[in-house]
Amino acid sequence: MGYGGWVRRGEKPAWYTGFFPPRDMDFLAGLNPQQREAAEHFEGPLLILAGAGSGKTRVITHRICHLIQARGVAGGAILAVTFTNKAAGEMRDRVTRLLGSDSSLEAPLISTFHSFCVRLLRRDGDALTPLRPGFTRNFQIYDDDDQTAVLKRVYKQLGITEEFLKPRAALSIISRGKNHAQTPQDFYEQAASPQAERLAKVFEEYENGLREANALDFDDLLLEGVRLLGHDAATREWYSRRYRFLMVDEYQDTNRTQYELMRLLASKHSNVVVVGDEDQSIYGWRGADIRNILDFEKDFPGARVIRLEQNYRSTKTILDAAGAVVANNIARKGKWLWTEAGAGTPIGVFEADDGEQEALFIAETIDKLLRAEPASHVAVLYRTNFQSRQIEEALRRYGRKYKVVGGFSFYQRAEVKDALAYVKLLVNGRDNVALLRILNVPARGVGKTSVEQLEKLARERHISLWEAIAQGCDEHKYGARAEAALGAFRRVIERLREGLPSQAPHETLRRIVDESGYGAMLRADPSPEAESKLGNLQELMAAAADAAARGESMEEFLDHAALVSDADQVDETAPVSLLTMHNAKGLEFPVVFIAGVEEGLFPHSRSRDSEEQLEEERRLCYVAMTRARQRLYVSHARYRRRYGGSPPEPCTPSRFLKEIPTHLMEILSARRADPYQVELSDEQQMVREVARRNTYTGKTYNSLDHISQFFAERGIQINPPRAAAPARAAETSYPGGARVSGPVPQPRVEPAAGPAKAANSPVKHGESAAQSASFAVHPAAGPKPAAAVKRGGTIRAGATVSHPKYGQGLVLRKEGEGEDAKLTVSFSGHGLKKLVARYASLKVLD
DNA sequence: CGCTATTCATTTTTT
DNA sequence: ATGAATAGCG
Numbered sequence: 001m002g003y004g005g006w007v008r009r010g011e012k013p014a015w016y017t018g019f020f021p022p023r024d025m026d027f028l029a030g031l032n033p034q035q036r037e038a039a040e041h042f043e044g045p046l047l048i049l050a051g052a053g054s055g056k057t058r059v060i061t062h063r064i065c066h067l068i069q070a071r072g073v074a075g076g077a078i079l080a081v082t083f084t085n086k087a088a089g090e091m092r093d094r095v096t097r098l099l100g101s102d103s104s105l106e107a108p109l110i111s112t113f114h115s116f117c118v119r120l121l122r123r124d125g126d127a128l129t130p131l132r133p134g135f136t137r138n139f140q141i142y143d144d145d146d147q148t149a150v151l152k153r154v155y156k157q158l159g160i161t162e163e164f165l166k167p168r169a170a171l172s173i174i175s176r177g178k179n180h181a182q183t184p185q186d187f188y189e190q191a192a193s194p195q196a197e198r199l200a201k202v203f204e205e206y207e208n209g210l211r212e213a214n215a216l217d218f219d220d221l222l223l224e225g226v227r228l229l230g231h232d233a234a235t236r237e238w239y240s241r242r243y244r245f246l247m248v249d250e251y252q253d254t255n256r257t258q259y260e261l262m263r264l265l266a267s268k269h270s271n272v273v274v275v276g277d278e279d280q281s282i283y284g285w286r287g288a289d290i291r292n293i294l295d296f297e298k299d300f301p302g303a304r305v306i307r308l309e310q311n312y313r314s315t316k317t318i319l320d321a322a323g324a325v326v327a328n329n330i331a332r333k334g335k336w337l338w339t340e341a342g343a344g345t346p347i348g349v350f351e352a353d354d355g356e357q358e359a360l361f362i363a364e365t366i367d368k369l370l371r372a373e374p375a376s377h378v379a380v381l382y383r384t385n386f387q388s389r390q391i392e393e394a395l396r397r398y399g400r401k402y403k404v405v406g407g408f409s410f411y412q413r414a415e416v417k418d419a420l421a422y423v424k425l426l427v428n429g430r431d432n433v434a435l436l437r438i439l440n441v442p443a444r445g446v447g448k449t450s451v452e453q454l455e456k457l458a459r460e461r462h463i464s465l466w467e468a469i470a471q472g473c474d475e476h477k478y479g480a481r482a483e484a485a486l487g488a489f490r491r492v493i494e495r496l497r498e499g500l501p502s503q504a505p506h507e508t509l510r511r512i513v514d515e516s517g518y519g520a521m522l523r524a525d526p527s528p529e530a531e532s533k534l535g536n537l538q539e540l541m542a543a544a545a546d547a548a549a550r551g552e553s554m555e556e557f558l559d560h561a562a563l564v565s566d567a568d569q570v571d572e573t574a575p576v577s578l579l580t581m582h583n584a585k586g587l588e589f590p591v592v593f594i595a596g597v598e599e600g601l602f603p604h605s606r607s608r609d610s611e612e613q614l615e616e617e618r619r620l621c622y623v624a625m626t627r628a629r630q631r632l633y634v635s636h637a638r639y640r641r642r643y644g645g646s647p648p649e650p651c652t653p654s655r656f657l658k659e660i661p662t663h664l665m666e667i668l669s670a671r672r673a674d675p676y677q678v679e680l681s682d683e684q685q686m687v688r689e690v691a692r693r694n695t696y697t698g699k700t701y702n703s704l705d706h707i708s709q710f711f712a713e714r715g716i717q718i719n720p721p722r723a724a725a726p727a728r729a730a731e732t733s734y735p736g737g738a739r740v741s742g743p744v745p746q747p748r749v750e751p752a753a754g755p756a757k758a759a760n761s762p763v764k765h766g767e768s769a770a771q772s773a774s775f776a777v778h779p780a781a782g783p784k785p786a787a788a789v790k791r792g793g794t795i796r797a798g799a800t801v802s803h804p805k806y807g808q809g810l811v812l813r814k815e816g817e818g819e820d821a822k823l824t825v826s827f828s829g830h831g832l833k834k835l836v837a838r839y840a841s842l843k844v845l846d
Numbered sequence: 847c848g849c850t851a852t853t854c855a856t857t858t859t860t861t
Numbered sequence: 862a863t864g865a866a867t868a869g870c871g
Contacts, residue, residue, distance in 0.1 A: 084861075114861055144860080162866095218861055253861095286860060384858050389862080406860090440847095447847050481847090565861060582859050604858055620859080643856070644862030 027065045027098065031058070038306045039063040041273060042071060045300035047251075047293070048275040051337045052322070052626035053313025053588065056275050057087075060247055061094040063273070064108055067245060068099065078108035079243040079265070083250040085112055086568040087586055091249075109243070113258050114218065117225035118559050120239070121216075127232035128224060132211065135224075138555070140215040140424055140431050141562035145417065147171055147217050149433045150209040154202055157455070164198065174203050178219045179255055179287040212464065213431045222257040229264040240268040250586070251276030251296070255287035263299075270300060278333055279326050282582060282620045284612070290331065311337040311626075313588055315344025317664050318632050322625035325659045329615045346666040349657065350635040354648055355596075358637045359394035361668075362593050365633065367398045369591060370575055379577045379589040381624045383602040387595060388578045395576065405579035406566040415522070415533040416540050420561060422512040423554065426497045429466040432458075436465065442521035445485040453478055454486075466493075492516050505554040506545035513537055581624040592628035594621075597636045598651040621656045633668075634660075 028036050035055055038048050039062040050056035060080060067073040082088040088110045099105055109116075118141070121128065125137045142150065151167040154160075165173075177187060184207060187200035210217060216224060229236040246266055248254065251274035254262070266272045274296060281290045297303045311319055319337050326332070348365075352358035366378050380391055388404055395402045410416060418441055424434040440446040457477060458468040469486050472478055478486065496511055503511075513519040519537070522530045547557045567583050577589070596602055603617035625632060634657060639648035 112861070221861090282859075283861090285858085386857050386862095443848065445847065449847090563861080567860085580859065601858095606858060616859095 027062045027069065031055075031062065032310055034306055034308050034310075035059050035062075038273075038308070039066055041304065041306075042067075043269070043271050045270050045296075045303035046273045047296045047303055047305045048273065048308060049305065049333065049335065050275050050277055050308040051311060051335060052277065052280065052623070053311040054308035054337070055312055056249070056308060057091065057094070059308070060249060060273075060275060061091055061098060063247070064095050065098045068105060068108070073245060075106035075108045077242065077244040078247070079116070079245070080108060080110045080247040081113055081116065081249065081262075082110065083112065083253060083586070084565055084567040085115070085563065086570060087249065088112060088115075112563070113254075113261065114221050115559075115563055117221045117261070118563065120225050121221070121228065122555070122559075124232075124235045124238075125224075125228060127235060128228050131227055131231060132224065134211050134214055136214060138214065138428060140213065140428055140434075141221065141559060142210065142213075142215045142217045142433065143412075143562055145412070146215070146433045147206075149436065150213075151202070151206055153432070153436070153455075154205040154209060157459070158198075158201060158205065160198065160202070164195070165202075170199065170202055173199065174206060175217075175219050176287060177203065178223060179257055181256075209432070213433060214428060215431065215433070219257070222255075222261060226257055226260045226264065229261070236264055236267070240265050244269055244271060246272045248272070248274045249276075250280075252278050252281035252290060252293045253283040253288040254292050256289055256292075257287075259289065259292050272300065278331075279329070279335075279619055280585065280623050282585065282616060282623055284616050294331075294333065307335060309335055309337055311339045311341075313629055314339065314626060315341050315630060317343050317346060318625060318628050321347055321632070321660045321664045322622050324661050324664075325625065325656055326618060326622040328659055329618055331612075331615055345631055347660065347664055348631070348633040348668045349665045350633065351653070351667075351669040352635060352637045353639065355390050355637050355640045356394075358595060358635050359390040360397075361635060362391055362595060362633070363394035363398045363400060366395070366576055366591075366593075367400055369631075370400070374575075376591060377572065377575060377577070377589050378591040378593070379579065379584065379587070379627060380593045380595060381579060381581045381584050381627065382595045383581060383604055383620075384596075385580060387601075391578060391595065400576055401574075402576035402578055403571060403574040405570050405577060405583050409564065409566055409569060410536070410539075411561045411564060413533075413536055415518075415536055418518065419509060419512055419537055419540055420558065422493075422496070422516060422518075423508060423558065425466070425493060426500050426508070427554065427558070430464045432465045438516075439489060442517045444489055444517075445481065446489065450478065450482040450486065453482070500554075504545070504548045505552075505557055506541045506548060508554065509537075509541045509544050513541075581620050584627050585623055588627055588629055590629045591631045591633075592624070593633045593635065594624050595635050596640075597634050597654040597657050598640065599654055600651065601640070602654055602656070618656060 028039055031039055032055075035058065038046065038059045041063065048056065048059065050059070064075075064078055064080065067078060068075050080088075080091060082091060092107070092110045095108065095110070111119075121139065122137050125135065125139070129135050148167050148171065151170060155162070155164075155167070184200050184204035187203050188197065191197040191200050210220070229239065243265055246262065248258075248262060253276075262272065262274075274293070276293045278290060278293050281288060281293070284290065292299075297305065314322075316339055319339055323336055350358070350361050352361055362380055366380075369378065370376060380388075382388065382391075385406055388406075392402065392404065411420075418438055421431075421434040421437040424431045425438065428434075436451070439451070454465055454468045454472065457463075457472050458465050461468070461471070463471070469490050473483050473487050473490060476483065492515060496508070496515060499511060500508060519534070522534050522537075544554075544557055547560070552560070567585070570577065570579065570583065570587060572587055572589070581594075594602075600608075602621070603614055607613035607617045636653050636657065637651055640651050641648045
């Protein structure tokens with residue numbers, strides 16, 4: 001991410017450039033009176049209550065430019081904080097465009113709270129070491145997965161099972177505690193039950209785990225940033241002098257720590273402009289404190305308040321409906337958006353029989369809309385991620401390309417995380433989570449027992465696992481086999497580490513893949529997944545190369561990887577986007593579908609018991625509805641199955657649906673005798689029939705295309721991977737798409753029982769010889785058992801064999817060749833068994 | 847120890 | 862339906 005505007009300590013912190021524009025560029029033209037007033041605001045606190053679609057980004061960017069050009073403020077004195085990296089990037093672009101090509105102007109710093117803190121700590125974090133023993137500026141950032149890994153380790157160490165509390169749940173309690181400035185000691189003191197005490201212990205050990213690894217979780221980034229500024233007067237002084245003008249976007253979603261950070265930064269000047277909308281506060285569950293915005297005028301006496309209530313986005317119908325819904329909330333300042341736009345079309349409400357029909361309705365309507373208007377953009381919003389699956393499937397049936405936001409982002413993929421774990425371990429030998437992740441990937445013969453011994457030694461000597469490997473091997477603490485395996489691992493890491501300082505990041509990654517055996521492991525795996533993983537690693541290297549070309553270090557590359565979020569990958573120019581309502585914040589689309597508007601799903605059942613949480617769900621509804629510019633569809637099902645399996649449960653329409661005035665709705669349900677709908681139903685029936693015949697279960701993960709796109713969106717060029725997998729049959733790429741599927745689902749050969757299908761199966765006999773030949777070039781990484789006897793060579797499907805334990809059996813199916821062949825054998829009295837030729841001592845009888 | 851077939855639980859929302 | 866944790870085999 002852009003690191004512009006960052007000045008080292010010691011350089012002169014000038015706020016005023018003394019620069020005056022040669023011509024008075026008017027950044028205020030085209031703004032309405034309120035927007036203009038806000039953009040013109042110079043010093044002192046200001047709260048901008050900006051309703052949905054009221055042009056707040058415009059106001060912020062214009063204010064920045066106005067400060068720079070009309071007020072002569074140095075760009076470097078301005079800090080604007082946004083909610084996502086994407087929002088920050090867009091704001092930077094807009095400011096750059098507004099300021100024109102005048103490169104003499106210093107760029108303002110626009111970033112998220114989290115990336116701001118990372119930079120703060122990386123640059124000036126030394127003063128934190130006394131407060132956080134073991135801390136250095138080389139700290140690692142632990143994401144969600146890493147946090148869970150730490151916690152699981154803690155559980156194991158304390159002998160706690162997940163029945164006590166699921167790690168995710170424990171993490172969320174710990175996180176809430178941390179955000180309220182609570183320590184494990186506070187937890188102990190407040191503990192009223194043995195369980196609570198145990199949780200305090202878990203919390204304590206979790207924190208120890210982070211400290212031992214010199215790692216910070218997301219909460220720590222902010223907390224330690226605050227601690228640093230609070231504790232070290234010189235640093236605080238420097239930063240608050242440097243950033244003389246602060247702006248915070250999405251202020252309603254800031255938490256306590258972010259608030260404190262802002263206070264510290266504003267301590268010198270109180271030039272704070274915050275922009276927010278209490279009706280769009282949807283992150284209370286993650287610690288966002290709505291009081292921050294409700295109490296701003298109290299916190300900053302003399303603050304001005306400007307309301308932006310004219311909406312430039314939606315039709316009057318959409319606005320009135322959303323307003324009517326949110327009006328049912330009590331905790332709000334109250335405002336009513338107005339627009340000069342016309343009423344537009346009524347809100348389409350569809351009641352489906354079940355989830356499948358709902359999905360088909362959505363897909364079909366999208367298909368029709370896009371046929372009529374191919375350049376349009378449609379978003380399907382839902383409450384929970386799992387809802388995307390059905391809708392994806394329906395869209396595939398209609399041959400519509402779509403892009404799913406969330407779920408698996410590139411940096412969360414196992415192979416990418418593995419490769420980065422190697423890097424992390426090279427950079428920081430104390431990173432136990434990284435070490436455990438890759439210790440036996442690829443398989444090196446380090447198993448559960450060895451890991452336990454390692455952990456034991458590390459705990460006894462208060463050393464990291466890495467040191468435990470070194471010391472334990474040197475002192476022959478482990479068994480011969482374990483020592484050999486651990487020694488091999490140690491040598492690999494040490495050799496890789498030697499090159500680290502002198503080599504470019506992508507070179508390090510390449511060597512990791514080549515020399516750790518990871519690449520060989522994947523190449524030895526004939527599955528398409530392995531091929532795609534290799535492709536992803538190529539992409540990762542390309543991304544690292546580009547980061548290096550921009551002058552980023554390996555550490556910065558890792559930071560970037562840790563801080564990208566799902567919301568950053570939204571592509572508003574895709575024809576069809578599928579995303580959660582949360583991820584839709586700040587976006588707009590001409591056409592929006594809101595799916596699954598049912599009690600229990602939306603509002604979510606977990607929110608049903610508290611009025612506060614219900615209001616948050618209602619705000620979420622408001623956010624979702626106000627994403628739409630022209631058309632809004634809302635759908636729900638009468639029956640929905642909770643899990644893939646059994647019975648569909650009856651669902652009642654959401655209370656939010658009832659809060660929409662009926663005169664703004666148009667009922668589209670199939671049950672109505674609407675000729676248009678009858679036509680829909682017929683077609684739906686047909687599609688269903690066809691779909692039944694080709695049960696297509698395509699991948700629902702992001703495709704390779706997506707990953708190129710992912711980087712392309714960040715301005716990172718990707719060279720097409722040389723060894724790229726041939727595009728999967730059912731997937732095609734289109735510019736701007738992820739998880740793209742082509743119009744014609746590739747029919748798969750139906751697996752049937754018995755030997756007949758073995759002959760049909762594509763990966764069989766004829767081709768397999770050629771395949772195993774090509775894979776033989778890359779031998780499998782694991783050592784083969786010496787006892788392997790060539791027995792499988794002559795076994796064919798249809799052969800009768802004899803097994804020492806199961807007796808006589810008939811070979812039904814054979815996958816692969818030679819010793820690696822997997823055999824499906826039917827033994828009388830023992831049923832079907834899957835055996836590997838190498839291990840099963842089979843004798844051929846005929 | 848590694849692989850696989852099985853069971854089992856799993857669905858809020860995420861910087 | 863899917864993925865993650867576990868039991869049993871070689």
